[in-house]
Amino acid sequence: MSKIHVTTTINGDEVEYLCDPRETMLDVLRDRLGLTGAKEGCGTGDCGACSVTLDGRLVCSCLMLGAEADGHEITTIEGMATGEELHPLQQKFIEYAALQCGICTPGILVATKALLEKNPDPTETEVRYWLAGNLCRCTGYDKIIRAVMDTAADMREAS
């Protein structure tokens, strides 16, 4: 089957690739571009470990085809820090031990960054429902929710 030529922007850089029409965005990121920060936990959009943003909107990259990225902007966990400066959520997740094994962490960070951009002052319930599509099996979510709430408060104070 002939491949599709795609020109897109990933984490601010222009990227070109050829992909099979059946390849997901997650396959392209991981297997063609070496961006393995997004994880495949299920391949069916249930776990959120592959979360990225498409033109600023939170999506499961396993539910999107690589070909669909053409002309759009993708942001992954690899684009979250600025140089050596971590995003406040990344910093807080380390400080609060909001991760144990860390496999869900990239997806949860991408998802919560998208939440705080939409809603800088979420309630605990809003954070919990926003993250209901991101499975974490280690933490029981307690420290994750606290890290997100406190980062949001810090960011509101700083802005």
Add this chain to the structure above:
Amino acid sequence: MALDDRKTSGFTQVGTRPNRPDGLDKVTGRARFGADVTAPGMLFATIVRSPHAHARIKKIDSSKAEALAGVKGVVTRADFATGLTGENWNILENVMAGDTALYDGHAVAAVAATSALIARDAAKLIEVEYEILPHVTDVDAAMADNAPVIREGAADKSVPEGMHPNVVRYHESGHGDVDAGFAEADLVIEDHFRTEATHQGYIEPHACLATLGGDGKGELWCCTQGHWNVQKICAALLGIETANLRVTASEIGGGFGGKTAVFIEPVALALARKTNKPVKLVMPRPDVFKATGPTASTSMDIKIGMKKDGTITAAQGVFRLQGGAFPGAPMEFTAMCAFAPYALKHVHQVGYDVITNRPKQAAYRAPGSPMAAFAVESVIDELCRKLELDPIETRLKNASKKGTKASFGPMFDQIGLVETLEAAKAHPHYSAPLKPGQGRGISCGFWFNHGGETAVTLALSEDGTAQLAVGTPDIGGSRASMALMAAEELGIPYENIRVTIADTATLGYNEVSHGSRVTYASGLATIEAARDAVGKLCARAAAKWGIPEDAVKWENGCAVPSGPNAGDFDPMPIAEITKRMGATGGPIVGHFEATPEGAGVSFATHIVDAEVDPETGKTSVVRYTVVQDAGKAIHPTYVEGQYQGGAAQGIGWALNEEYIYGDDGRLQNAVFLDYRIPVASDLPMIDTVIVEVPNPGHPYGVRGVGETSICPPLAAIANAVSAAAGVRLRELPMSPPRILAALERQRDG
């Protein structure tokens, strides 16, 4: 270990909460998990699996697959070692079926190709001809006289005569005379309980990258809880020498016991050998559910007698566990843990390990114990309710303590059950008012904990920093705990210690990260390795000063003259010794290799408030408190994390999670949408109380904390739900349909 080597106070680093050493990698996407590596010329593999619960494999034709462009090789059982016996045979039979597919999802062949898409296409072209056989997936049905026999001759000598061939192991333990004990009781309750199989549910599917040449030398990268175990098993299954296979553990995306077993690694190695190329194999999620270890499902009978004052007079339990198509369901742990929290004069427990047409069970966090606690603690709750006794006071009255003869035999040493019960009683949660429609449940839980073979090396660098190599994969932040313990001993900053999970070529054998053993055993080994290095540092200083070695002590990261020489020389900092180590005798490295046997047992008490919606049968957990004995919390934040994680998994097990089999013996819910683990909106914050009753078997008093946290939740939630719903729930999960059915039964009387 000499008692004077123990340190229980005056810590400067242990007990603090620094950032974990691998934190940056984990929040930036840089950490390399099982599926995150590649090799030049790498192939991708897919496994072909049986769609039948039980079927004879008559013929496998891979010619069409092999003719597909890009396909480089196909393997079947013929590509593995022959003549294996015992557990190696069981593992091989599970990794790749021989004559018979034993469960829905059992591997029968595998293919490697130049892309993942081609491998998937090729797998569909492999034609397998099956003869379908009768199947059984339920534990009670598998023990019945008319049940199909999964495999003749699978039973060991422990099984009494006359049992069905599907009963493969039998356990019996206890002491006293239970009949005499029941006769002393004012109230005896006997009930039947069932729990469904649940999966560990780690978010990272199994993944590996293998190379293996015709010279029998190989390399394997994989996500595992124990790479020496992977090395040993893979070498046996491939028929190569153990030392010729070097295994490196990747970062691991959750395990909970499920990654102590070997599933895909031998298949990737066989394909690598056949194609002479590196092979990457990643399990799709449905395969993880169908073909890796869930826990056992159970059918249990519990009988407990109690006096009006709350004294338990006797207890007995029968525990039937199915662990899939192979022996190994942890029924002896279920039996041995069941009554461990209580000091009992008369106790008797029986366990049956039963095989069925389901995947081979694997360990899941305190394997076997949570189900036992569910059944036993439900009956104790019912006794308390009927005798109008306080559930915590009643448990305190019967609680095991130092010197109690445990229900499973030995005498308890220093343990912390009473302390957790007292802390639970004093916690504001226990006396907080409940709203209408809510119920409160409490439960105790017990786990043995484990030591196991352990080897650690601590090498000092010329600038006085330290490289610590441990062999236990870090499944929840253990590198932070190791660095804290090494820093405590060496007297240097936490940040000056780099902890690495060493590969199999660089350390002696390390047992898998299981049994809550890592912070205990690798921690003990780290402390001892650091003490070994400190001894060598002191010797170098002594030589420089020209005084005896035993006249030098180690304080705050410096060698200091002591005894008659005290004050004769200025303290010599670590970096001053290490910068000259090449000229003063060579590299300074501390070692420790042993099988520590002092893992202290651990107890917990949980308090739960639940609300049941009588219209829908849905349960909401509205408040949750975990109280558990950690012995000594090295990094309290990560101890809390273990408590919270265990409680959350227990909530899933109690309320939602279950393996659902159709009449055709096929698994009906092999995706996360249908196998529903708790999501953020399902849970409340989970409060934690760390009790510290030091373990006499660890230099700092550490007890493992990872597993005990999942023992009480099933029962605590069942007790809360039963109180809220006004009807006793005896079957897990307490999903909305089961709760509605129970409410209906009660209405109908």
